[in-house]
Structures are given as C-alpha cells and as structure tokens.
Ligand SMILES: [Zn+2]
Ligand SMILES: [Zn+2]
C-alpha cells in the first residue's frame with residue numbers, strides 16, 4: 001500500500017485514516033486513488049468508520065459489495081464488522097491497481113456476507129468460503145485472540161483476515177478467468193485438474209493432513225488439498241508479496257534491484273523479479289521482527305515450482321495474459 005497526502009495540509013496520511021493530524025476530516029476516493037476533503041462520505045462512516053467516498057446508493061464501492069452485515073445486536077459485533085470492512089478495503093484497493101472491480105471493470109464484482117458467530121438468536125456456525133460469486137466471511141476472526149486461537153488449533157504459519165479475503169477473492173478471480181483462451185490449459189499443467197472431486201479431497205486433507213513432500217511445490221499445506229485451493233493459496237501469496245513490496249517501497253525502504261524512484265510493483269511484468277524482491281523484503285522484515293521478539297512476518301519458502309505457479313497467477317491476475325474485462 002502506498003502512503004497518501006492530506007488534501008488540506010499535504011502531510012502524510014495512511015490508508016485507514018478518517019482524519020489528519022492537522023484536524024482535517026478526510027475520505028479516500030478509490031476512483032481518484034487519493035484522499036479528498038470529506039464531502040460525500042460512505043453511509044457506513046458514522047457506524048463503522050468506513051473512510052471511503054460514496055458512490056451511488058450512498059455506500060462506497062466496498063460497502064456496496066457487502067450484502068449481509070453482521071448482526072450487531074451487541075457493540076462487540078459492530079467492532080468486528082468495522083475491522084472486517086477495513087481489511088476488505090485494503091484488499092480491494094490492491095486489486096483495483098490491476099483493474100479488478102473498479103468502475104471500469106465490466107465484469108461482476110464479488111458479493112460478501114460478513115457474518116458473526118454470536119447473534120441475537122444464539123451461536124451460529126459460520127464457514128468461510130466462496131460459491132458462485134458470494135464470499136462468506138466470519139467476522140469472529142477479526143478478534144485477534146480468536147484469530148490466534150484458530151491459528152494454533154490448525155497449526156498455520158499465517159492466519160489473518162487480509163489473507164482470508166485474498167484467498168476467497170482468488171476463488172472468484174478463477175471464475176472470472178476460467179473462460180479465457182489458454183487459461184485452463186495452463187492452469188491444469190501447473191496446478192492439476194480442478195475437476196478432481198473437491199469434497200473427497202478436502203475430507204482427505206482434514207483426515208490425513210497434506211501429502212508427504214508438499215513443500216516442494218505448494219506454498220502452504222492447505223494448497224496441497226486440491227488444485228482450486230492451490231490456486232487460491234498461490235494467488236493470495238502473489239497479493240501478499242506485491243503488497244509487501246509496494247508497502248516497503250512506500251515506507252522508504254530500498255533495494256539495489258530496483259533503481260527507478262517511480263517503480264510501481266503492480267506494473268511489474270517480470271514475475272521473478274517481483275517475487276524475488278518482495279521475498280527479500282519479507283526476509284528482512286522477519287529479521288527486524290526478531291529484534292522485538294515478534295513472529296516472522298512472512299514465514300514461507302518459495303521453491304522454483306511455487307515461483308512458476310506465482311508467475312502464472314501474476315500474468316493472469318495482472319491482466320498481462322488477457323486484459324481485465
Ligand atoms: Zn492535514
Ligand atoms: Zn464504505
């Protein structure tokens with residue numbers, strides 16, 4: 001994510017800001033890609049501190065994609081909803097850099113159901129997932145304690161709501177891309193045949209764990225469960241890596257590999273350079289985190305086989321193999 005400037009005083013403001021230190025009330029305009037004076041706020045601004053400008057209907061582009069909001073009979077759920085929408089805006093803004101789900105994207109956008117487990121009618125079972133353009137998110141995981149508990153339970157190296165959004169939206173992107181010339185052939189060569197029984201594959205994964213040697217060509221154990229999950233995990237990592245690089249450069253970090261001061265990782269066409277440079281920042285961040293006794297920021301190993309898949313995802317998601325349409 002880039003850094004932004006306050007329209008009133010010109011000082012740096014961050015993507016989630018609703019106001020500047022100078023006192024100006026500001027909003028992020030996702031079409032202009034910058035902060036503007038607060039004139040036309042999203043209708044959810046007062047409720048969940050959404051800081052985007054409104055489009056038609058009074059909601060911003062991101063809130064307009066949310067069809068069902070959490071039952072906010074209690075304040076805790078309101079806070080979870082606010083956190084969940086903030087992470088969603090970040091992921092959507094990243095994808096907009098490649099043209100996805102913007103005003104000029106002629107294809108459909110995903111729809112979201114953001115659901116709470118604690119409802120006025122009692123405990124609800126909420127399973128995150130994607131089906132036919134509908135993404136279900138469990139806002140219980142916007143609570144950091146709950147997130148950590150589940151991460152430990154599943155022995156995962158990374159579990160965040162941002163990662164959940166990237167994974168589920170990746171399933172939707174697959175649906176948008178599957179009909180393009182050459183996509184499925186290339187996909188099946190690298191990821192395997194996605195027509196393999198999905199239910200059976202997931203049952204096997206949860207009963208026996210990932211197959212031996214999954215690390216050689218899968219970015220996470222879950223990616224080894226089924227080609228669809230491999231795509232979603234790999235695409236999520238491409239989004240993680242691109243945002244790591246974009247954010248590191250915006251924060252003033254530099255690397256010898258990139259000398260152009262106006263370099264934009266979202267326009268990089270050399271997938272290997274993008275992945276290698278981003279992963280380099282990931283390793284650097286891990287090192288810095290250890291100075292504070294914190295966990296690694298990017299605890300993953302990218303083998304040549306995984307990089308090849310990342311390159312495939314990159315070409316399609318970036319619109320280089322076939323423009324966003
Ligand atoms: Zn200001
Ligand atoms: Zn909004």
Ligand SMILES: [Zn+2]
Pocket residue numbers: 167168171228229232
């Ligand atoms: Zn999935």
